[in-house]
Amino acid sequence: MKxxxxxxxxxxxxxxxxxxxxxxxxxxxxxxxxxEKLSSLDTENVPPTxxxxxxxxxxxxxxxxxxxxxxxxxxxxxEREGDFFKVPKVxxxx
Amino acid sequence: MSAEYESVIxxxxxxxxxxxxxxxxxxxxxxxxxxxxxxxxxxxxxxGSLPVxxxxxxxxxxxxALALNCRVAGRLKFDRKNYFYPDLPKAYQISQYDQPLSxxxxxxxxxxxxxKKIGITRAHMEEDAGKLLxxxxxxxxxxxxxxxxxxxxxxxxxxxxxxxxxxxxxxxLKAVLQYVGVSDCDMEKGSLRCDANVSIRPKGETRLxxxxxxxxxxxxxxxxxxxxxxxxxxxxxxxxxxxxxxETRLWNDERALTLTMRSKEEAHDYRYFPEPDLVPFTxxxxxxxxLREDLPELPAARKERFVKDYGLSEYDASVLIQDKDLGNFFxxxxxxxxxxxxxxxxxxSELLGMLYERGxxxxxxxxxxxxxxxLIRLVENGTISGRSAKDVLADMLETAKPAEDxxxxxxxxxxxxxxxxxxAAKKVIAANPKPVEDYKNGKEKSFAFLxxxxxxxxxxxxxxxxxxxVLKELLG
Numbered sequence: 001m002k003x004x005x006x007x008x009x010x011x012x013x014x015x016x017x018x019x020x021x022x023x024x025x026x027x028x029x030x031x032x033x034x035x036e037k038l039s040s041l042d043t044e045n046v047p048p049t050x051x052x053x054x055x056x057x058x059x060x061x062x063x064x065x066x067x068x069x070x071x072x073x074x075x076x077x078x079e080r081e082g083d084f085f086k087v088p089k090v091x092x093x094x
Numbered sequence: 095m096s097a098e099y100e101s102v103i104x105x106x107x108x109x110x111x112x113x114x115x116x117x118x119x120x121x122x123x124x125x126x127x128x129x130x131x132x133x134x135x136x137x138x139x140x141x142g143s144l145p146v147x148x149x150x151x152x153x154x155x156x157x158x159a160l161a162l163n164c165r166v167a168g169r170l171k172f173d174r175k176n177y178f179y180p181d182l183p184k185a186y187q188i189s190q191y192d193q194p195l196s197x198x199x200x201x202x203x204x205x206x207x208x209x210k211k212i213g214i215t216r217a218h219m220e221e222d223a224g225k226l227l228x229x230x231x232x233x234x235x236x237x238x239x240x241x242x243x244x245x246x247x248x249x250x251x252x253x254x255x256x257x258x259x260x261x262x263x264x265x266x267l268k269a270v271l272q273y274v275g276v277s278d279c280d281m282e283k284g285s286l287r288c289d290a291n292v293s294i295r296p297k298g299e300t301r302l303x304x305x306x307x308x309x310x311x312x313x314x315x316x317x318x319x320x321x322x323x324x325x326x327x328x329x330x331x332x333x334x335x336x337x338x339x340x341e342t343r344l345w346n347d348e349r350a351l352t353l354t355m356r357s358k359e360e361a362h363d364y365r366y367f368p369e370p371d372l373v374p375f376t377x378x379x380x381x382x383x384x385l386r387e388d389l390p391e392l393p394a395a396r397k398e399r400f401v402k403d404y405g406l407s408e409y410d411a412s413v414l415i416q417d418k419d420l421g422n423f424f425x426x427x428x429x430x431x432x433x434x435x436x437x438x439x440x441x442x443s444e445l446l447g448m449l450y451e452r453g454x455x456x457x458x459x460x461x462x463x464x465x466x467x468x469l470i471r472l473v474e475n476g477t478i479s480g481r482s483a484k485d486v487l488a489d490m491l492e493t494a495k496p497a498e499d500x501x502x503x504x505x506x507x508x509x510x511x512x513x514x515x516x517x518a519a520k521k522v523i524a525a526n527p528k529p530v531e532d533y534k535n536g537k538e539k540s541f542a543f544l545x546x547x548x549x550x551x552x553x554x555x556x557x558x559x560x561x562x563x564v565l566k567e568l569l570g
């Protein structure tokens with residue numbers, strides 16, 4: 001199975017060296033051909049399974065349960081500015 | 095627009111559901127809290143946390159679907175939409191892909207040319223992202239209070255043909271959402287947001303042209319202006335033989351133009367897959383019918399009732415029902431004894447305009463429905479003229495006093511004494527020989543002018559019917 005390793009890397013936001021690309025292409029190829037076996041089955045009249053547990057309709061009531069953990073979380077954030085998380089500049093528009 | 099082209103528009107509206115807590119966790123969903131104070135491991139996407147669906151949000155979602163004439167799915171699931179952006183703590187948004195909550199609906203939109211049916215492709219549930227702030231900073235900062243807040247995304251069919259239709263669709267959609275009562279629909283707070291897809295094609299062509307998505311539309315009128323601009327830009331490009339690229343453009347309201355945001359050439363690949371942390375959901379038809387019964391009266395039904403029960407014109411009814419509270423106010427006036435047509439006229443031709451000039455909404459105005467009914471009663475029983483009613487209404491909005499008090503204090507009681515009116519009429523005739531002569535030579539317009547002068551002479555207090563009669567008699 002052919003795939004575009006560069007595209008997958010770009011979508012996952014990771015940078016790969018040439019030798020890593022080669023190795024990953026081989027690994028992913030193996031995984032895909034393993035999974036490919038499934039396509040030999042006739043699934044014509046079988047509805048897709050999204051979940052394997054026979055449970056449905058699990059809800060919670062609309063009740064507020066404030067946690068107030070933000071100080072703890074911000075303390076562990078790579079960067080903060082006051083009570084905000086700070087991230088590299090995201091520019092929209094041109 | 096150029097006669098040779100037509101535009102094809104589809105709108106995506108995100109509406110925030112007014113639940114107390116977020117879609118998948120118990121964090122407060124309210125607007126305006128301290129940055130990041132309404133967050134927890136679930137909405138921050140911390141490892142090991144698990145989402146659980148808010149039942150109320152789900153019920154609201156179904157009610158919206160029903161109000162938009164959609165089919166509610168018997169079985170549905172949630173999916174992960176994967177992309178990297180700092181406003182998305184988990185690097186995926188829990189949304190719905192191939193089994194949405196509902197699909198196949200429509201909305202009837204009032205246009206000058208008549209009613210138009212706009213299809214609704216689907217209405218599904220998803221969580222909101224956080225909020226990025228850039229201004230005046232070296233980097234960007236993020237507030238995740240909004241991350242995980244419940245939204246319904248309502249996608250229209252590309253049935254909309256003009257910016258005016260887009261505006262009318264949004265107005266009608268907002269009214270429906272307000273009537274269902276599941277969102278405050280406040281664009282300023284971001285609880286109602288709209289993106290537009292627009293393309294052009296030569297008239298008669300049935301295939302769709304290359305579509306451009308417009309974002310950053312902060313009001314319904316911005317949607318209209320942005321579409322007008324973008325359609326003109328696309329037609330211009332087409333006529334110059336330039337290619338229109340599929341891209342996302344941002345509306346810049348100050349400069350009144352759209353600018354390229356990102357090209358869709360490297361098409362977004364969201365790699366949707368079923369959200370394994372949420373179980374699937376089934377909705378029985380009994381459940382749907384129960385929720386349908388719980389729906390309040392919707393704008394279309396109310397309009398019909400206003401026409402039928404109150405004898406209003408289609409147009410008047412459609413203005414009054416556009417805002418749920420305005421419709422309620424009108425009905426309260428009627429309950430308080432005002433004849434429906436008079437109440438409708440006073441509200442539409444005087445009250446709304448005055449409030450607009452005062453920069454007030456009728457929610458916050460100083461008079462009540464009973465007050466308006468009281469004013470109408472004074473006109474009905476001949477105590478004041480229609481012209482004075484305007485002045486009295488203006489005073490009511492200023493002072494909150496009942497109409498009766500204002501009329502008494504200002505001595506506005508209508509003059510129905512023929513001798514007083516005749517005296518004023520004689521003065522007017524003496525002072526206006528030219529119009530008098532014109533009238534005698536058959537110029538009807540001069541008569542209206544003379545009646546106006548009599549009204550002026552009596553400071554608007556003369557009974558207009560009497561003024562007419564007396565003048566006619568005097569002019570023989």
